[in-house]
Amino acid sequence: MRDLQPKRIVVKVGTSSLVLANGKLNLRAIGRLAYVLTDLCNHDYQVILVSSGAMGAGRDMLHIKERPTEIPEQQALAAIGQSRLIGIYTREFAEYQQIVAQVLLTRDVIIFPESHCNVVNTLNAMLAKNIIPIINENDTVSIDELDHKTSFSDNDELSAIVAEITQADLLIMLSDIDGLFTANPHKHPEAQLISQVPVIDDQILSYASGRDSSFGTGGMTTKINAAQRILKNHQQMVLANGANPEIIYDILDGQEIGTLFSNSVVSKKQ
Ligand SMILES: Nc1ncnc2c1ncn2[C@@H]1O[C@H](COP(=O)(O)OP(=O)(O)O)[C@@H](O)[C@H]1O
Numbered sequence: 551m552r553d554l555q556p557k558r559i560v561v562k563v564g565t566s567s568l569v570l571a572n573g574k575l576n577l578r579a580i581g582r583l584a585y586v587l588t589d590l591c592n593h594d595y596q597v598i599l600v601s602s603g604a605m606g607a608g609r610d611m612l613h614i615k616e617r618p619t620e621i622p623e624q625q626a627l628a629a630i631g632q633s634r635l636i637g638i639y640t641r642e643f644a645e646y647q648q649i650v651a652q653v654l655l656t657r658d659v660i661i662f663p664e665s666h667c668n669v670v671n672t673l674n675a676m677l678a679k680n681i682i683p684i685i686n687e688n689d690t691v692s693i694d695e696l697d698h699k700t701s702f703s704d705n706d707e708l709s710a711i712v713a714e715i716t717q718a719d720l721l722i723m724l725s726d727i728d729g730l731f732t733a734n735p736h737k738h739p740e741a742q743l744i745s746q747v748p749v750i751d752d753q754i755l756s757y758a759s760g761r762d763s764s765f766g767t768g769g770m771t772t773k774i775n776a777a778q779r780i781l782k783n784h785q786q787m788v789l790a791n792g793a794n795p796e797i798i799y800d801i802l803d804g805q806e807i808g809t810l811f812s813n814s815v816v817s818k819k820q
């Protein structure tokens with residue numbers, strides 16, 4: 551068993567957990583997420599949701615099978631999809647009288663101290679009122695220029711940055727895979743699940759490769775980079791399968807689920 555005992559939790563959910571293989575939105579996953587996260591708030595946890603899926607939702611609405619290569623096309627899809635996604639989240643959470651808020655961020659949050667301060671104050675104000683902020687990257691204004699890069703590498707990095715600036719106790723990263731394996735299990739069925747990673751060394755880096763669906767963005771590489779930021783800040787992250795969001799209960803109960811990234815010993819006697 552693990553002894554995590556977090557108070558403030560960031561939950562990151564990736565596109566692959568929100569979009570079905572046929573490109574339609576996974577409404578059941580969104581509904582269950584709303585139920586579980588509301589329940590956590592009712593149990594006095596402070597919860598922040600970092601949700602991808604805007605572009606996936608936009609593709610679904612416009613019936614676009616392949617991810618467009620042109621950046622403005624991607625940004626347009628994300629804008630269309632984000633509005634749909636937040637509408638669905640708002641309705642699902644409202645089912646349990648849980649108020650949510652949309653927060654769209656750029657990298658400016660760590661570049662400019664004033665932006666940093668405003669975002670942290672806003673998030674703290676919402677958490678104090680038991681409101682769940684639902685955060686995504688502001689895809690319309692995010693750019694990748696050398697002199698002023700405002701984009702995140704992807705939402706894995708964004709979620710680690712959110713955990714950092716809000717001093718969260720735990721980042722739960724939900725994906726379409728059970729955790730970090732010694733190789734991509736979709737290509738190497740013999741790969742082994744790693745239970746705990748205390749430090750990101752060359753061996754861990756060598757396990758991770760990119761995505762192999764057209765929906766997720768960074769694959770395991772960006773999750774490992776996010777974990778590196780978490781470990782540097784002496785925070786904790788659990789990477790687990792988000793197929794059923796109720797897995798969050800088991801993680802918080804201390805069950806050895808997924809991969810725990812932590813540089814402290816967290817096992818407790820049973
Ligand atoms: N060592 C590894 N262990 C687990 N998954 C891996 C590994 N290397 C690559 N992957 C791939 O990373 C994928 C998860 O990343 P991604 O598709 O970007 O998810 P998300 O949309 O949740 O961010 C897995 O489905 C798998 O194909």
Ligand SMILES: N[C@@H](CCC(=O)OP(=O)(O)O)C(=O)O
Binds near residue numbers: 564
């Ligand atoms: N802002 C983008 C996020 C893209 C992204 O990072 O996706 P994922 O790798 O599935 O977490 C969107 O909402 O589509």
